[in-house]
Amino acid sequence: MDHEIDRRTFVGWTGAATGALSLAGCLGEDGDDDGNGGEQNETDEEPNETVDVAPPFPEIEDKPDAVYVPTHRESMRALEPIAAGDYRLAPMLSYPHPFWTVTGDGEDDVQHVTPEQMRGVHMMFTLRDAETGVVLPIDSGVVVRLSRDGERVGSSQSMWSMLSQEMGFHFGDNVPLEDDGTYTVEVELPPLSARTTGDLAGRFDERETVTFEFDYDQEFRKSVTDIEYFDEQRWGERGALEPPDQGEMPYSQLPEVDAFPGTLLVDPDGERPDTTADLPRSGDAAFLATVLESDHRLANGNESYLLVSPRTPYNRVPLPNTTPTATIERDGESVTDDPVPLGQTIDGEFGLHYGTSLEGVDLRAGDTVTLTIRSPPQVARHQGYDTAFLEMPPIELRVPEADA
Known part of the structure; x- marks a missing residue:
């Protein structure tokens, strides 16, 4: 539900520091007063002595049930991308920090995860196709194993699928580390569960393993x-943070509205949307829906193809791991016997979307298409996305006239 925020209360700093990191006085108009949002106090520690630093984690009351501007921009270290088969994996490391998991369709299924300890890293990965650069939606099954000096450290750890305003769609988790040193990370990548089409068709059906190293130390x-x-x-x-420059790190950004062919569905009383900002929303997610003719490569035989592309409302990040269905009515009567499931698909041209060929359905101008989201995106969220894309009421759309 959209509502205006008329009170934002700073609840407190939920992190603690055993070293010394403090915010300096008041924050300026640009969010900092010294170019980096804060300053570190001088300590008596020797340069090579370990100092554990836990940055502050501000929390906000009265968040909107929508995408919002977070309290800070996180700092991270990007490592060199690694090629493995058709995959290209981009690892990134930051400090352990809170996030929210979503593992169902109710309020009780949203859990706030806080770091168990501050010694360690928040490990993140963006996976893409090495040929097209399309970011790939692995939903589960990514396993990480760490070793140091040839000895296994800890146990295998499964990664969460995640959304971040700074990284888009990725996967990751907090990984505790007891000691400084050089760590070797082995990442096991499962086959894609989403249907692949276009330049991606028939690929990513093999399990791959990649390794990389990083130094965990005071620096x-x-x-x-x-x-x-x-x-x-x-x-x-x-609102939302601006995405990074595409040259800095891979970012999962879907094409704009005008890149999608076919008959674009519209609000019953609305006009044709021109940008993502004009698209109908549910739970603050923007939904593009278009009907592709039977001669399109995505269509099956003589059937038209219904393509639905949900995305975040500002940066066009795809929303994976949800379960939309469609029902069609004509003159107040149902054209479909049952709701039509829309399968998660990753396409070389259109990116992640949900779609199906409409068997036995000849869509006509004036028909009503209702999209029902049976479960919200089953992905963990960083701050700024944690209250959006949860309560998602159905969206009613109309097939416009040919000249609309």
């Missing part, structure tokens, strides 16, 4: 806790 901890905190007046505002 690393200092680099990833150099955080930009925004002006408190911006916390919780409707």
Whole structure:
């Protein structure tokens, strides 16, 4: 439910520091006063002595049930991408920090995860096709194993699928580390469960394993806790951070509206949308829906193809691991006997979407197509996405006239 925020209360800093990191005085209009959102106090520690630093984690009351501006921009270290078969994996490391998991369709299925300890990293990965650069939606089954000096460290750890305003769609988790040193990370990638089409068809059906190394030490901890905190007046505002430059890291951004062919479905009383900002929304997710003719490559035989592309409302990040269905009515009567499931698909041209060929259904102008989201995106969320895409009421759309 959309509502205006008329009170944003700074609840407190939920992190604690055994070293010394503090926010300096007041935050300026650009979210900091010294170029990095804060300053580290001088300590008496020797340069090579370990100092564990836990940056502050501001929380906000009265968040909107929508995408909002978070309290800060996280700092991270991007490592060199690794090629494995058709995959290209981009690892990124930051400090352990809270996030939210979604494992169902009720309020009780949203859990706030806080770091068990501050020694360690928040490990993140973006997976893409090595040929097209399309970010790939692995939903589960990514396993990480760590070793140090040839000895296994801890146990195997499964990664969460995640959404972040800074990274888009990725997967990751907090990984505790007891000691400084050079760590070897083995990442096991499962086959894609989503249907693949276009340039991606018939690929990503093999399990792959990649490895990389990183140094965990005082220099690393200092680099990833150099955080930009925004002006408190911006916390919780409707909006989102700008995505990074595409040259800096891979970012899962869907094409704009005009890149999709076919007959674009519209609000019953609305006009044809021109941009993502104009699209109908449910739970603050923007939904593009178009009907492709039977001669399109995605269609099956003589059937038209219904393509639904849900995305975040500002940065066009795809929303994976949800279960939309469609029902069609004509003159108040149902054209479909049962709701039509829309399968998760990853396409080289259109990216992640949900679609199906409409068997035995000849869509006509004036028909009503209702999209029902049976479960919200089953992905963990970083701050700014944690209250959006949860309560998602049905969306009613109309097939417009040919010249509309």
